[in-house]
Amino acid sequence: MFISPFYAILVPILGGGLIALLKEEQDGPRNALAVFISILTFSIVAPTLPLVLTGEQLAFTAVRISGGLSIAFRVEPLGVIFAILASMLWIFSVIYATGYMSHEHHRRRFFTFYILALSATMGVAFSANLFTLYIFYEYLALITYPLVIHEQSAEAYSAGTKYIIYCFASGALVFLALFTLAGIGGSLTFSPTGVLASAVADNRLLISVMFFVAIAGFGVKAALMPLHSWLPSAMVAPTPVSALLHAVAIVKTGVFGILRIMFYIYGVDTLRELGVANILAIIVSLSIIVASVLAIKQTKLKSRLAYSTIGQLGYITLGATMLSPYGLIGGISHIVNHALLKIVLFFCAGAIITQTGATHLNQMAGIGRRMPYTMFFFSLASIGLIGVLPLTGYISKFYLLSGSLQAGKPILGFVLLTSAVLNSIYYLPIIISAYFTEGSYDKPNGLESPPSMFFPTAVLTVFCVLFGVFAHYTTLPIVNLVVTNIFQ
C-alpha cells in the first residue's frame, strides 16, 4: 500500500518484459497476460482513491540525485484522478486491442510497448516533482514511438519522425524551464499553492518567460494550437493506439503537465500576480476555434476526431486559465469526461474500419444499417462532446461556463459556446449520414463487430452516461477536493 505508485510503475514494466518473451504466434497467452497486467495495475491504483478522499497523501523518494533533484512519488488527488482514469481505460483498450490487432502484424512488439506505455503514464501521474514528471514524460514519448510507426509504411515513418521531433522539442523546452525554475525557486516539489511565490519579486520577467516555455513544452503533447500538427498525422497508427494514446494518455499527459506547472509550481496567486494566464487564454481560445473549424474540413473520420481532440483539450487548458474554482472543476472533470467520450468515438471508428473498411466520411453513408449499435454509441458520445444532453460532456461544459462567469471573463464562455456549435457542425452530419441516408450496407450477421471490440465500447458508453448522470458520486467529489486544495 505504502509504495503503490512504485508497484504501479513496476508491474507494467515487468509485464511488458514477459510479453516480449512470448513468441509472435502465442496470441492466447499474450492477450491474457496483457489484460491481466492492466487489471493488476488498476487494482494496485484503485485503492488510492479512498485513501486520498480521506485526506491522506503518501510520499516516498526513490532516488535522490543531488541537492533538490530527486525521483520521488506521491499519491495525491490530481495524480490519482489521472492514474485511475488511465489504468481503467487501459483495461478496456487492451481488451479492444486484442480484437483489433488479431489480423495485424508484429503483435508482440505492439503489446510490449502498449503495456510499457502504461508504466510511463503511471509514473507521470504519481510523480511528486517536476523532475520526475519530466523523466517519465520523455520515457513515454520514446515508448510510444514504435506504436506510432506500427504500420511501417512511408506515411507511418514520416508521421513517426514528426512525432519524435515534436516530442523532443517539447522535452527540451520542459527541461529548460525545469532547470531555470529550479535555479530560481530552489524546490520543484509540487505543492497545491505553488512554490515560486517567494521568488517572483526578484525574477519577474524570467519567471513569466519560463511560464510560456514550460507551457509550450507540455503544450506540444497537449496539442496546443501552433504545436498540434503531430497529432493528426499520428492518426496513421492502429486505432487502439490512437484511442488510448492520442485521446487519453499522451495528450492528457500534456494537459496534466500544464496543470502541474500552472497550479503546483506557479500557484494561483503567482499566476494572478503575473497575469500570464490571460495571454494563454487567448492562445487557447484561438486554438479551440481554429481546430474546430479545421475539423469540419477533414474528410477522414480519424482526422476529424483528431482535430476534435485538439479543440476539446483546449477546453481543459481554458478551464485552467480562468483561475476560478468552477473553471478548474470544469477543466479537470473534462479530463475524465473527454477521455471517456473520445475513447468511445475512437473505438467506434476502429470497429468501422475493421468491419467495413470505411475510413473516409463519404464512405460512411448508411453505415447505421450495418453497425446500428456502434453508430448509436458513436452518436451518444459525440452528442456528449457537443455537450447538450445529460451525458458527461455537459457537466464539464456547465462548470466551464460557470467558471468563465465566476472569473468575470464571459468572452471565454462565448468561445466555448461557439466551439459547441462547431462541434455539432462536424459531428452531427456523421450521424445523420450514417442513419438517414441510403448506402450500400447490409444488416450484420450476428454481432456487428467482434465481442472483444463491441463490449468495451458498450460498457464505456454506459460509463459516459453514468458519469454524467451521477457526476456528483463519481468525478465531482475528488475534483472538488483537488480544486479546494488549490484555491484554499
Add this chain to the structure above:
Amino acid sequence: MQNMLPLLLILVPLAGALGCGTLERHRDKLRNWLANCTSFTVLVLACSLYPQVVQGTAEFSLPGFLGIGLFFNVDYLGFVFIVFISIIWALATLYATEYLRKDDSATRFNVFLLLTLAGCIGVFLAADFFTLFLFFEAMTLSSYVLVVHKQTEEAHAAGRSYLYMGIFGGLCLLSAQLLLLNYTGSLSFLPNIESLAVLNQARPLIAVLFFVGFGIKATAVPLHIWIPGAYEHAPPLVNALSSAAMLKAGAYGLIRVFNLLYTSHSGETVAAAESLGYLLIWAGVITLATGAWLALMQKSILRTLAYSSVSQMGYILMGIGVTSYLGYEGAMGFAGTSYHIINHAFFKAALFFLAGAVVMRTGSAQFKDLGGLWRRFPVITIVFFTAAAAISGIPGFNGYVSKTLLHHGIVEAASHHGSTALFGAEKIFVITGGLTFCYMLRMFLAIFTGPADTPVFKLAGETWLERIIFATFGVIIIAGGLLPTQIIQHIIVPMSRVFTFDSYTVAHLSDICIWNIHDLGGITVSLVIGTIVFLFLYRIDFQLGLPEGLSIERMVYQPALTILLFGFAATGMIIEIFSVAVLVSSVRPMGRLAHAVVGIEGTFLPMLGERLLALMTAVREYIYSSSIVGVRELQNYIQQAEYSAFHTLIKLDYNPRGEQLYRKLTLMNMDLCVFIVVITLVTAFSVWFLRMIGL
C-alpha cells in the same frame, strides 16, 4: 411532498419508446397499439394532475441529477399546456397509424414521436430553467429525426437548418441561464426583476439570449428561417405537432421569462419590464405582419401553413409583450395570448392533419395541382373550413375569442401610456387579421373548389379513423368558439393566478363578454379588408411571388457563416503549415549544417590550427626579438649617454687644450678647488657628527 406523477409523465413515453424500438420490425399492429396506449396513458396521467394543480402545485425533484438537480413543479399554467399537448399527441399517434401504413421507417417514427413527447412534456413540467432547458434540447434533438423522416435531399437540408438553429438556440438558453444563475443565484420561475435590476449590462443580455433561444422555436422574425423548409419537407403530421406543441414550448418559455421572471415580487410595474414588453410587442407585430404577407405569396399548402404559423406565433408574442408591458394590469394580454396558444394548437394541428391527408392522396402540395376536392372528401372539407374560419377569426369559432382578447390587450397597452406607435401596431394587427382571412380563403378555394385537374374519384377516400380524428378537432374548435366564458373562467383565470395580476383586472376578465357590437365591428373591419385584398389579388391570380432565391438564410446567414468558417480554416491551415515548417522542416537544414560542421572539422580546423599556431609563434618571436632589440638599443643608448656624461664631466673638469689629459691646477680651475673645499667640509662635518652622537 414528492409527487410521482410528473416523473411518470416523463417515464411513460420513454418506456413506450423503448418498447416500440425493441419490437421486431414486422410487428406493426402491436407497435401501433403500444404507441397509442402510451400516448393515451400520458393523456390520462396529465388529466389526473388536475386535483393537485387546483389546490397548489405538483412537485417532484431529483436533487442530485447531473450534479445540478432536476426539479419538476406543475402549476396550472403548465398543467393546461400538458393537457392540450397530450390531447393533440394522442390524436397524432392515432393518426400516425393511418399515415404510416406503408412506411418502412414507421418504427423509427413512432419511437421518436414518443421521445419528442417526453421532451415536450418535460418542458412544461419543469420547475426551473435548467430542467426546462434539458427537456427543450431533448425535444429539439428527437424531433429532428421526425423532420428528416422522408430522408430526401431537401428534407436533409431543411433538417440541417432546423437542427443547427435548434442547437444555437439551446446554447443561447444555456448561456442565459448561466448568467442568470451567476448574477441572481436562482434559476426558478419566480418574479425576480429586483435582483435583475441590480445588473446593468447583463440584464438586457439575459433577456436577449432568452429571446433568441426561445424565439427560434417560437419563430420570431427573423429567427423563423428554419420553418418554411422544415414544414415543406417534413411529414405534415410532424408539422401539426410542431405547430401545436414545439412552437408553443418556445412561447411557454417566453411567458416564463418575460411574464414571470421579469416581473416584480410586489406587483409594482417596473420600467425595465415595461420597455422589454414594448420591444416584445413590436417583435410580435413584425412577426405577425411578415408571416401573413409571406403566407400570401406562397404557392403550396404546406408553405402557406408554415408562414401562417409564423404569423400566428406573432400574435402570441405580441400578447406576451402586452402582458409584460402592462405588468400588474396585464391580465387581458395574458388571457388573449394563452387562449390563442390553445386555439392555435388545435386549429393549426387540424389544418396540418387535413393537409397531410390531402397531400398523401394527391401526392402534391402545390395549389396548381389541386382543386375540386370537396366532392371526394366531405369531412375534410368541412373541418378544413372550420379550422380556416377559426384562424381567420370569424365569430363563432375559437379564433374569434382569442383574437378579440388580444385586440383588447393591444388597445389597453396603447391607451396605457397613450403611445401613438402602439396605436399603429393595433392598426397593423387589424390589417393582418384581414390578410389571414385572405390567405385562408384563397387556400380553401384552391384546394376544395373549382375544377379538378386530376380525376378526384380515383383518390382513396377518407377512412373512418380519419373522420373521427378530424371531427374531434372540429368539435373542439367550435366548442372553443361557443363557450368562451366557461373556458375563460375555468382555464384562463386559474392560469393567470400563477402570475401577480391585479385582482380587479382578473375579475374584469372573468366577466368579459365578447359578443358585443364593438368587437364584432372590429372583426368585420378585418374581414372587409381581407375580402378587398383577396379580390384584388384574385384578379392578378396571386402572382405576388418573391424571386425564388430570396431567403434570409441563403442571402445573409449562409454567406456570413461560410466566410467566417473559411477565415478560420485558412488561419488554421496557415498556423499548421507554419508550425510544421518551423519544427519539422528545420530539422533537415540543421542536419545539413551539422554535416557541414563535421566536414569542416576534418580539414578546415587543423589548417586553421596550424595557421594560428604559426601566427602565434611569429607574434611571439616578433615580440621576443623586438624586445631583445629594444634592450640592446637601450643598452647602446645608456652607453652613449654614459659616454656623453663622462665627456661632459671631463669637459667640466678640464678645458681641452691640446691633446694632453693632465694639466696643472690653475685659478681657472676653480671648480676643482670648490670641489675639494666642499669635500673637506663634508668630511669635517661628518667627523663632528660622529663625535656628537658618541662614537
